[in-house]
Amino acid sequence: RxxxxxxxxxxxxxxxxxxxxxxxxxxxxxxxxxxxxxxxxxxxxxxxxxxxxxxxxxxxxxxxxxxxxxxxxxxxxxxxxxxxxxxxxxxxxxxxxxxARKDALGLKELSGGGAPLIDSRETTSLPEDYQVYGRDQEQEKLLKFLLSKEAEESSFRIGAIVGMGGIGKTTLAKTVFNDATVQEAFEVKAWVCVSDQFAIHRVTKSILDSITGHVSESTDLNVLQNRLRSELMNKKFLLVLDDVWNEDYHGWQKLQAPFSAGTSGSKIIVTTRKKNVADIMRANPIFSLEPLSDDDGWSLFSRHAFQGGNLMCNPCVEDIGRKIVRKCGCLPLAIKALGGLLGTRCNIEYWLEILHSSLWDLPHDNNNVMPALWLSYYYLPGELKRCFSYCAVFPKDYEIDRKQLVLF
Structure with missing residues (x-):
């Protein structure tokens, strides 16, 4: 024992x-x-x-x-x-x-990771509040693009949000997608996570299922595309294709075949890490996202670290927090992950432990998301680490059955 x-x-x-x-x-x-x-x-x-x-x-x-x-x-x-x-x-x-070998490896007993978390936030069944920080100009331009009514030669236009992983492309897309004015402007709306496995049949089926609200059983691409075409016929639609990696021009041409059935003013928003993907899809305009400013990064961090209570109980906390934000490269995903982690403890030693962790020295190709995510994983309780590892076997955007997860 x-x-x-x-x-x-x-x-x-x-x-x-x-x-x-x-x-x-x-x-x-x-x-x-x-x-x-x-x-x-x-x-x-x-x-x-x-x-x-x-x-x-x-x-x-x-x-x-x-x-x-x-x-x-x-x-x-x-x-x-x-x-x-x-x-x-x-x-x-x-x-x-x-x-007996731990001393030779320089390992020591720690009590920091896996500590009990303070339940400082109430849960709700409502969707997350997709408030964005430092993206006012991009949000305004995106809304203007979506709501534009100028005469179009083609039935739909494509706009792309481009930027590195964790920079907030999906959050920005969700913000404009759920805007009340946008929701009223389009008859048909669909959101599909494409991810790196670009399969025309799967993506077409996902779009159709998102529009109709029920799962299609057909495995025939021709049948699926004709059904999708019928759903879009003479309707103004908004489609978001999230996390697109496909660089196959012919594959994109085949996927978009049913979209021409829509009426003028229809829009497609694509989020991608690669500008080449946006170019292949003939996206115009392209919205390139950069890291947040220090102040916007701190505002985002504060929202996740101090929400639900005043945890800024030490005057040194803000100084340490701002340094952590800079360590995150001012990337929203990294900031949210560590803000949520540090919000569980108002302990100056704990915050300094995160700031000076050797995990920041991991190779990260100028992208500070991975060290930050690894830190947030490292400090999870043991049972949540196992749960996280189990969830990792499922593909991205997979709907995990709650009972199956609890049984695990």
Whole structure:
């Protein structure tokens, strides 16, 4: 038991250092293997207990039956207990052996990660408030583009929001998409997450399902495109294609075939990290997003860190918070992640620990989102880390069944 407790504390330090020290990653992978092996043994014990319970509940057998089944049952029980003892001994020895190596790797016991979180925010079933900071000009131009009524030669126009990951493309798109004036201006509205797996059949089906409100069972692209064409016929539509990576011009031409059925004034908004994607789709205008200013970044950080209560209880907090915002490269996603994390504690040492974490030294290609997201993951409670890892096996924008998640 002591090996498991100590291992769990050392695991916190190893998780932080594994990204910059390969030997630590190898040690961590092996340690996690033995933890998983321990979970398997626990499952075996639970299964054996259930089997024994079911066997004993099948009524009272005759004396002859008892005698006939006693010997193999005894041997089976003895064999299981012997194997179980060997497995436990093997796991404990491996954990003790690995913990003996922690000093050579420079690992120490920590208590910082996985601390209980303060529940400082009420939850609601309503959608998130997609308030944006520092994007007033872009938002105004996007609304002007969407609501423009000039005569068009084609039935639809495409506008693109371009910028690096985590810079707020999707948030800006959601803000204008949900604008009351925009909602009234279009007869048909659809939002589809395209992601990096560009499959014409899947995207067409997703658009159709978003418009009709029910899932189409057809697997025939021709059938799907004709249905989509019928839904758009002589209607003014707004379509958002979020997170597009496709650079295949012919694939885009095939996807957009049904869109020509819409009436003049229809609009498509594309969000993408690559300007080349916007060029291939003949997007005009293109809205290029840059990182927030220091003040706008701080405003966003404050909203997520101090919402629901006055946590700015130390005059040094703002100075540290602004430094963290700059560490985030003033990228909204990174700022929101760490703002939400730091909002759980009004503790100057905790904030300094985040500011000076070695995880900021991770390679990040001038994009500070990953170190910030890794920090927010590192400080999750253990049970949420496992939940997060489980959710990571699903594709982007996948609707996870709540019961399935809870059962896990």
């Amino acid at each position: 002591q090996a498991g407790v100590t291992g769990g504390k050392v695991l916190l330090d190893a998780e932080e250092k594994q990204r910059i020290k390969p030997p630590v990653k190898e040690w961590l992978d092996e340690l996690q293997h033995w933890f998983f092996r321990a979970e398997e043994v626990i499952d075996e014990i639970a299964t054996e207990a259930l089997r024994s319970s079911l066997t004993s509940s099948h009524g009272t057998p005759s004396r002859r039956t008892k005698v006939r089944k006693f010997v193999p049952s005894l041997w089976s029980s003895f064999s299981f207990n012997r194997r179980l003892t060997q497995s436990i001994s093997e796991i404990v020895s491996a954990l003790e052996r690995m913990l």
